[in-house]
Structure formats: C-alpha cells, structure tokens
Amino acid sequence: MEILQEILLGLCRLFLHPLTYIAILVTYFIGLARVKRERKHFRIRVFDFIYELRFLFWPGLALGLLLSIITITVGVVVPIGMIVLIGVLTFILSGPWTFRWLTPSSIIGLAVIVSLFLPKEAGNNTFTRWMREAGETNLSSLAILLALLVLAEGYLIWRYGSRATSPEIFKSKRGLPVGSHISQRLWLVPLFLLIPSEGFSAPFSWWPLLNINGQEFYFFFVPFSIGFFQRMKAMHPKQSVEFTGKRVLGLGIVTAVLAIPASFFPVFTVFIVLVAIIGREWISISQRLEDARLPFFFTQRKNGSIVLGVLPKSPADAMGIKVGEVIIRVNGEDIAGEQDFYQALQKNRALCKLEVLDLNNEIRLVQRALYDGEHHELGILFVEDHETSVG
Template sequence: MAEAWAIELFKGLGRLFLNPVFYLVFLAAAYYGIQRVNRERQHFLVRAENAYFELKQLVPLGFILGVSLSLITVLAGLTVPIELLVFATVATIILMLTPKARWATPAYTVSIGFILTFFALEQNWPLPAFISSQVEGVEYLLPAAAMIIALLVIAEGIMITINGPKGTSPRLMKSRRGQVVGMHEAKRMWLLPLFLLIPGDAISLDSTWWPLFSIGDQSYALVAVPFAIGFQQQIQSKFPAVAVAAYGKKVIFFGALLLIIASGAFVYPIVSLAIPVLAIVGREWLNYRQRSVDAKAAFYFAKKNDGLMIIGVVPHSPADKMGLKVGETVLKVNGLQVNDEKGFYQALQKNAAHCKLEVIDTNNENRFVQRALYKTDHHELGILFIKEEFKKSHQAV
C-alpha cells in the first residue's frame, strides 16, 4: 500500500509538468515584472524593485499552502473528475491572456470548470482521446469540487494577506483637479501546486478509510495540479500594505463562508451548485467594493504644504539603508526645510559626504536618520517622490 502511494506520488508530480499552466504562470510573472519596471522608469526615471521580484514571489508561499491543502484534500478523500481539471485549465489559459490578472484565480477558473464539468457529465460531452474519464454520475463529486473551490479561495486570501503587501509599485496620475498625485499597485501571479484525487486505476483504496463519504471500491490517481492565483489591486486612499492586507483578510473570510456552505452539500448535493456562482459573484463584489470605496476617498500620496512624502524606496539604496519607509514625510535635509524635490536635492548638496534627515513616520512621530554618502551611492538616495509635473502620456489608467 505504502509503495503504491509512493509511486503514485512521483507520477503525480510528473503530471504537474504536463500542465501548460505551470509554464504560463512563470511567463506571466516575468511579464508583470518587466511591465512594472518600464512604468516606474517612465514615472520616476528609476525602478523600485528589479524585474525579477515577481518571479521570486511566485512559488515559496504557494508551495507551503499547496502541501497543506493537499494533505486536507487527500486525507478528506475529496475526489474530483478529470473533466474539472481539463475545463479549469482551459479557463485559466484563456483568462491569463486578458489584461486583468485577478481573473486568473481559482474563484473564477475552477468555478467555470465546475459549471462546465456539470454540463459535460450530464450531457456526456466527449473528451479528447488522450483523456479517459471513469465517472458515472456527478452526485458524489459535486460536494468535493465545491469544497475545493472554497479551500482555494481561502488560500488566495492568505496569499494576498502575506505576499500582496510586499513591494507594491508606486505610480503617478493626475487627479480630477489636474494635480499630480501618487498611488500604489500590486499586480502578481502566484503558483499553488495541489495534489488532487481523481477516479482512475492507480491506487485502490478501502472506502471505510475516508471520513467524509463512501464511494465503494473505486480506484484513484493522484494528480498534481498547478493552480494560478492572479492578483491585482490599486490603492490610492490608504497606506498600501495595510490596504492590501485588509483586502486579503476579507477574501479569507469569504472563503471560510463558502466552505461552511459547501459542507452542507454533503447532506444536500444540490447546494454545491451554488458554490461556483457565489464564488464568482462574491469575488467580483469584493473587488468592486474595494475600488468604489478607494475612489471616493482622498489621495494618500499627495503633495503636502510641509515636507515631501516618500512614495517609493529603491531596495539597497542609501534611503533603504537609513530605514526610510514608504509613506513617511521628509521635513528637513541637513537642517534645511524642504517643500519640493528641487529643494530636497539642493539641501542634499550642502554636505556631499553626509546627510541628515528629519522625517515624520507613518505613526505621525518625528525621527532623525543620517548616513555617510559615498561615490558609489545612488545619486538621488533612492527615494521616489511625487513629481512636480507629469506628462499626460504617462498618466496611470
């Protein structure tokens, strides 16, 4: 028994590399990184994080979550038809080709796959010749698929809460009054590999072992499925890290609500049909609500009468080494009051070997930072400010 599981585990991992989504998420993450760097250079003449930042965020947390969810789905005996994986993969590929990164996430892709699977099994739609389905009826599979949608929504919320606030990208735009203001954007693609059980001939299981439901002497195969989790959020009215984390917690709560509803499907299978609809509508409502509230509030990154607000900090720059943070306001440079970017750099030249800054942190408390300057240092300390002028061709949309 243990040997059969070990063999199937390695075979399942091999199936991971047969799924085109596995490769597309890397291409998408690389594209988002290049796109971000180009925009930041247009707006600030320098980029914040390098173009590999999105790629570095792609796997680590998703792998941890994938292992955790795999244990839950396998130990609970959540079995899904191969049709669900096929349709979810097709939906993912199509939605990844759209400009909206947030659409390429399980709340949409797996929900669409669920709906198409229901009709495919009910209407006996033919599958490609290289895929063999061993499903007769859909009743016992619907609750499991609904539970997996809910679990993936929770995983998405965790990814947003933990990884979303990291390295949000600054950008400039013009307000309705024509003033140059700042905002932040998070646009990511994450990979969550998940082992799922599908009806097959690989592993024969004792039906009494499963805690949720019994399906006789059916055999199963393990398949490692690469789920793409896309995320995109623009923040203009709050501190970026706080706003993104708060949004992620709402997604977690929504996923937990879906999980509670989906658990009822094991008693009333018809309930599971509501899960994909609720997942799509609920995620759209959360996104609409976030954008609506954010658009009506005042801009967080706007010009101040006293000082200059930091909208971005280049990693490993003098500013980063001095501990300067996004959202802080520089009041004085080398003892001189500054109100614009030109005055900031003029005051910086007062002492080319050393700089001392007085700043107001995000808790509205004053503090002083200082550092020796070297010829190899970034010539602008690595601080990104709101520009005095902003070309219309570069305006954020």
C-alpha cells in the same frame, strides 16, 4: 508503501501540467510590463523584471502542501476532464484585460457552471470523453476545492500581496500630480487531488472520507493559478491590501462552512459557487469605490515630501526609509518638495541627516554617511510635476 509511491509520483506530475509553465511566462510578462511602467514614470525601474517570479512558487507551494493534507484525507476526486476545463479557463483569464478575474471564485465557479451544461454521453475521442468527465464531476469535491483555494487566496493576499508594490504617477482631475501603488501577483498553489483511473484502491476502510464507490485512482499535484491586482490611491498600500486579504479570508471561511452541507447534498455546490463569485466581485468593487471616494494618499504637501517609493539597495533603503513616510527636514532645513530636498542634500554630501514623520505620526531622526558611487539623491521616489522624480 504503495500510497507513498503514488504521492511521490503525483508530486512529479506537477511538471507535466502546462499551467506550471504558462504561470512562469505570465509572471515574466507581468514583470516586464511593470518595469516598462516604472521607467515611463520615473525613468528608472524600482525592482528587476524577475522580481515577481520570487513570489510565484514558494508561498503557494508551502500552502498547497499544507492544504493537501485536507484534500488527501477527505479524498477530493477530480477527473482529468475537469482538470482540463479548469486549465482552459485559467489560460483564458490570464490575459492582461482579464487578470483581475484570475481568482478561485471565478475559475472554479465558472468550471462548475459550465460542467452543468456539458453532454453526459461520450464519443470515441479524447475531447468528448473529457467533456463527459467534467460534466460528471463530484460537486462535493469541487465545493471543498473552491473553499480551500479561496482561503489560500485570502491568506496570500493578506500575507504577501503588499510586499514590494509598484509606484506610479498620474494627473488628478484638477491636473495635479498624485501617486498610487499597484499590487499585481500570480501565485501557483498546487494541491494533491485524486484522479479516477487505473492506479490503486483505497488501502483503508475509513479513507477517503468522501465516497468514491471503490474505484481506483492516482495522485496528481495539480497547480492552480491565483492572480491578484489592486491599485491603491487613497490608502497606504500595506493597509489597503491587507484589508482586502482579510475580506477574502472571510469569504473563504463562509465557503468552507457552506461546503459542509454540500458534502451531503452536492447540488448545494451551485449555491456556494454563486456566493463565492458574487462575494469576491463585491470585495473588488467595494475596494475601488472606497478608493475613489477618499482623498489621495500620495500628494504634494506644504510641509515635507511624502515618499512614493524607495529603490532597493539605495542609501534610503539602508536608512530604513519606508513608503508613505514624510521627509520634513534634510540637514536641518525644512523642505516642501523634491527640489528643496535636493538643495538641502547638497549642504553636506558626506553625511545626510533626515527628520522623518513615520506612519505612526512620530518623528524619527535618521542619518548615514554617503559614499562615492552611491545614488546621488538617496534613491527616494517623490510625487512631482515632472516625469523624473527621484530624490
């Protein structure tokens, strides 16, 4: 009964951690920056400015509760000093110029490296005590924590990173307008950790699996921020982001396997950290190099117009038009640009008939009655020479 009470108290402690509220503010500003960018390119926002907040808690909270079964069973012990160090590093990397490094590999990895150089002697004040605690953190616990968070990062990118990406238009080296998509997310993944302090002792002889030397502890549902940023110019956003997610999942599996010997040889954690940092950076760099090498995906075409974006709750959204599809015929007329699309649309304002080349290179027919008050150009974003390109 005592352990259940401690778990409930640990759950409530989530709201005592400053990072919970910092993550909300960062996500809010991410949404504002996205809306400003979309209005600059299209003179209209695609999604409302609080859209990113919908992804902040739900998927990460569910995943964190699932992974907490492992952290509680194994007994991942992290002192308050290390929690503070991880929080400081997270805050520093949450800025707009460092956001792409807001990953478990960077945050936990840097925390481990910094802790190796912290003084082991404590003074009389809270700050020096935290420094000592961070420097004496069980490296085996950090290895397990790193592996779980990298796995969580890979899953979140693969499963949620490609949802509602933001379109933009820029000029190519040849001066032609091309489109791209940006995925920028912040997920909060809270995990139950054991915090050494006055609390309660282990109620079972076999638990926790990691040796805690009989010390007392309490539970803390600690929030961890996982950021993701990726720009896609040469691949469909869903394909590109999911590929990155699978790569990060692979890195998570590697770190999880390496964390097993680290349970017996804590110093092995330093090697795991280097693998995680180098591996995650290689994934990011290789994605950018590959994206720069391949031809642009969202470009103007001679036959048809590629869909760069679809406004939510618009006629196009109701018709099932997807990003990356090509509209080749409108009301029986071939089109080769937004102007052709608009002119063909005027032929029948009561009923719109489209022939669409989908992502499987198959043509499908869609039609829908149009009503007064609906977007007069269906709510489709095209790649065009002028700033306003809503069709």
